Amino acid sequence: MAIIKNGVNGTVSGKAGSVVFVSTKTGNYVRSLPRVKKREPTPEQLLSRTRFKTMRSHISMLNPIITIGYKAYSYPKRAYDVAMSYNLNHALIQEENGFVVDWQKFMIAKGSPNPITSYTMDFDQENQVFLVTWEYDPYLEKKFDMGTYDSFLFLYNATYNGAEYPFLTNEAKNSLITGRQNIDIPKHKKQVTYEVYIFFVESYGGGNTDSMHLGNIKI
Template identity: 35%
Template sequence: MGTIKQGILGGFSGRVGTVVGGTWKSVHYMRALAINIKDARTDKQLCQRGRFSEVVNFLKIITPFIRIGYRNYEQGKSAYNAATSYLLKYAVTGCGEETALDFEKVRVSRGSLTPALDAAVAVENGKASFSWTDNSDTGDALATDQAMVLVYNKDRQEVVYNVAAGTRGDATAELTLPTGWDSEALAVYLGFCSEDGERVANSVCLKNDAVSTEPGGTDEGEDEGGGSMG
């Protein structure tokens, strides 16, 4: 119990509720009691930390892309934080050593602009060749919308991208890949943003390869072809 020595406005010693009072060199002080956390490393906490780390490791290498891709979903926070929240909620699976990104559900851009139609990608000869149907007469889509293309190498945890690879009206775009990427596990995305950068479309995952189990090898069930928007 605390003891008040000099009236209600004076200093005190001891504990009063969640505050501790004392005197040091004739100076009265108060401090809050330290919060006693019985278990700061519960399974739930460790799981959340692992999932957060998985998302951050992915986003930190595509931050410039995300600044455009999530600019319409900041909602009082940075585009990076908006992307982090989205991926944590919708695109992470498992806990501990089983934690992984579900690249099919990852969105590297997010917004209300009309998305790509009948999109596909082919990876060969050191290039990712994108194609789609020009749907610039649909919704708010315009022929001048910029194609945002991104290729993530799962084996190397590296990325290449272009936020203005072509226009919606072009119906095609190409992205040059680093040497050796043709035969490695890739996740490939296509999105659009308006010419003025104010409106952004949801990205679509066009390719999602399984990670190789051996150097130079591939898992069964690897997705070799392009995908289309669902």
């Protein structure tokens, strides 16, 4: 922005459009702004952008869940930022054409250790119910006092592509010591592969466990 000093007959200083006004002891001058040459990004910069974009596409989609799963772990930082940082460093695999997510290492929640020691998954197609049952480590359950934590079962369609249901979770929540949790699955127009995760959340806010990847299921 150019500024006129001392009214319309005064000197002009500053920038206006593609020129800049300069005041010196010998007078006032108008100069063209220097042209800034746009540099092409280096291969390393392009690789870094691709890496960041790959992870951001998933973290942004999952932000409502990330906010719950990283709430205690990330404080006082934003859950989104901490989830991005963690998964960028732990859950990406570089391939010839870019990056892919390692869903087994991808974490939608961080907290105390997940106590599950074994589990089963079953999908009842007739009743459209997906069921997970588990056994847990009683030592961890007592150490972190998580017996009454609510189960958070989460199915994520990682290939989304405008699908009807990018993710699904349970409305009614059972506790860790119940050893089972189900989700009512709406009927899909076409088959979808979901990555399956589970973690446990303190009923009245506060702590939660790490998420655990249970595998994937086609529905």
